Amino acid sequence: xxxxxxxxxxxxxxxxxxxxxxxxxxxxxxxxxxxxxxxxxxxxxxxxxxxxxxxxxxxxxxxxxxxxxxxxxxxxxxxxxxxxxxxxxxxxxxxxxxxxxxxxxxxxxxxxxxxxxxxxxxxxxxxxxxxxxxxxxxxxxxxxxxxxxxxxxxxxxxxxxxxxxxxxxxxxxxxxxxxxxxxxxxxxxxxxxxxxxxxxxxxxxxxxxxxxxxxxxxxxxxxxxxxxxxxxxxxxxxxxxxxx
Numbered sequence: 208x209x210x211x212x213x214x215x216x217x218x219x220x221x222x223x224x225x226x227x228x229x230x231x232x233x234x235x236x237x238x239x240x241x242x243x244x245x246x247x248x249x250x251x252x253x254x255x256x257x258x259x260x261x262x263x264x265x266x267x268x269x270x271x272x273x274x275x276x277x278x279x280x281x282x283x284x285x286x287x288x289x290x291x292x293x294x295x296x297x298x299x300x301x302x303x304x305x306x307x308x309x310x311x312x313x314x315x316x317x318x319x320x321x322x323x324x325x326x327x328x329x330x331x332x333x334x335x336x337x338x339x340x341x342x343x344x345x346x347x348x349x350x351x352x353x354x355x356x357x358x359x360x361x362x363x364x365x366x367x368x369x370x371x372x373x374x375x376x377x378x379x380x381x382x383x384x385x386x387x388x389x390x391x392x393x394x395x396x397x398x399x400x401x402x403x404x405x406x407x408x409x410x411x412x413x414x415x416x417x418x419x420x421x422x423x424x425x426x427x428x429x430x431x432x433x434x435x436x437x438x439x440x441x442x443x444x445x446x447x448x449x450x451x
Contacts, residue, residue, distance in 0.1 A: 362392030397424035
């Protein structure tokens with residue numbers, strides 16, 4: 208089949224909750240997190256939470272064990288595996304981080320379904336502390352996009368994905384699924400033949416609703432795992448039939 212590239216945001220899209228908040232809550236960091244919430248950008252705040260865990264004697268293995276308890280809806284799992292089996296190219300573009308995403312996907316046997324994951328990278332220092340780094344400045348040069356946080360412009364990632372596509376870009380349809388304000392920039396990069404799937408009543412959905420004249424792609428909203436699965440598989444099926 209001609210290429211369909213499906214790009215998932217992670218938090219509140221591929222998983223129903225938020226991986227950062229999951230670790231903060233499950234590992235007893237809520238008090239210090241809320242004390243620092245508005246003093247640091249989110250990416251640096253989560254790195255600070257890793258420092259706090261390390262100071263408490265919590266290991267990377269403890270964090271991993273916490274992440275492995277994060278649920279993914281069975282209908283999301285089915286949708287991912289079905290799309291993969293039909294030949295779609297699945298990618299993740301997320302403002303979470305490499306360690307959190309990979310450990311959650313590994314637990315649900317989904318990591319191999321994704322050809323690429325674009326997110327904030329991690330490192331482990333000489334003391335065994337997990338460090339969360341910004342995507343721009345670590346994995347990619349700084350950006351000047353006023354729509355995105357300084358650590359990650361998903362629109363630039365979208366440009367990179369399209370430019371590095373092995374097939375002629377005209378023959379590849381992009382389907383972008385997201386919920387947050389950071390997903391608006393890549394949505395503006397989509398063409399008439401592409402589709403964006405914003406989660407209903409979340410920031411991306413509102414920004415699309417308020418700026419509909421700027422959106423070229425087809426908009427198919429969803430609110431829960433059942434709707435995500437049904438709409439996504441309908442889009443894949445329709446595109447497959449059109450290509451045939």
